[in-house]
């Protein structure tokens with residue numbers, strides 16, 4: 026209840042300050058103005074939201090598809106870890122905002138460079154946490170598998186992966202949040218739709234209320250997607266979250 | 274570092290051998306050697322004349338810790354070895370339930386390991402070791418987390434299973450009476466470095482029961498084991514108090 030109250034007070038203060046100090050709409054619009062702008066263009070905004078959501082989910086899926094085998098490689102031997110980690114760190118130290126326009130030149134305008142940027146921003150925490158999970162599988166469980174001559178694959182699928190699920194979800198929560206950031210960066214650089222594009226287009230014409238509207242939706246998108254991952258973890262992997270024992 | 278020194282022990286097929294010794298004397302290490310989970314730095318371990326170069330499918334291990342998969346329920350944990358060995362059959366769940374019934378866990382097959390007491394987890398891990406009908410059963414203090422009553426009950430149950438489905442059992446325990454009552458031979462170890470000081474034959478008739486504790490043969494065996502572990506004076510003080 027308290028957070029809701031805080032948001033409410035902030036909203037009232039925002040609205041009040043804009044009115045009292047007569048701040049021009051193109052500089053800092055009142056909440057009510059943002060809201061009415063949103064209502065008049067609701068169809069357009071919905072289209073942008075769907076476009077961004079597509080990029081986010083695409084980049085997120087790409088992150089999972091690439092992070093899982095990468096984490097398995099890293100966990101397979103210290104040699105592999107030493108070979109791969111520097112490359113991963115390199116991908117993270119390159120500023121993605123700077124990389125994005127280059128990607129557009131290399132990969133052509135379209136969805137591909139946006140997906141790649143989203144992937145680059147999102148996948149790192151997923152790889153590291155999954156690799157950590159695979160490597161910190163309790164030794165006695167590994168020994169149990171070995172006592173039944175479990176193959177490398179059985180050990181991976183039946184012991185290491187399940188035991189890494191809590192780590193994996195930590196990575197997924199970070200990855201989905203970063204994917205929203207990545208998709209927005211991608212849309213800043215080259216897009217003709219999406220919430221990132223909407224912000225660029227709106228600010229170019231000093232349509233600040235529309236830009237603020239897109240900003241609010243982006244934040245909501247991040248929160249909703251994060252919560253979706255939390256719910257999936259709770260519903261399908263309840264053993265991994267220390268929850269109230271199921272009462273029955 | 275050397276954990277075990279000059280251990281020499283020949284176990285007969287379908288024999289029940291107990292190992293007793295102070296903490297840290299290398300009982301678990303010896304068990305891991307026989308399980309093929311670690312290799313000896315010198316010497317060799319053989320089963321049926323062939324040297325062990327890794328784990329074997331006809332061996333079941335009950336580890337000192339329950340070692341259950343936290344994401345699988347009790348029944349799935351019991352069936353886990355069959356899954357790994359590709360031996361999961363339509364009648365496997367029924368067999369798993371039967372084992373759970375034997376150890377008094379019938380109502381718990383759907384529970385997660387975190388919902389069980391330590392003793393229940395240990396009993397689950399015993400069922401898991403039995404599900405494959407191993408020829409050789411290696412048990413590392415399997416009843417360590419059980420109360421005295423359940424412990425007697427479970428040890429008699431183990432003897433019953435052993436009588437019905439003959440197998441070679443290597444049984445590590447801290448309890449001298451348990452070692453004597455269950456085994457054909459008791460192997461006494463001492464620490465630093467770990468070695469076997471004596472292998473004691475137990476002349477008690479089978480079937481065994483805890484009433485036999487009062488027999489002179491039982492007392493003699495127990496006393497002899499205690500003498501090795503605690504020294505002469507301490508051993509007689511302990512038997513006197515018991």
Ligand SMILES: Nc1ncnc2c1ncn2[C@@H]1O[C@H](COP(=O)(O)OP(=O)(O)OP(=O)(O)O)[C@@H](O)[C@H]1O
Pocket residue numbers: 274276294295296297298299300301302303337467
């Ligand atoms: N993984 C290991 N690496 C090095 N030394 C070990 C390892 N495991 C055990 N040891 C050492 O080997 C010796 C024997 O250990 P072991 O676990 O076999 O004892 P134990 O007889 O089973 O004791 P307990 O009754 O307490 O279970 C100990 O001194 C221990 O410190």
Ligand SMILES: [Mg+2]
Pocket residue numbers: 300301302337413
């Ligand atoms: Mg031990």
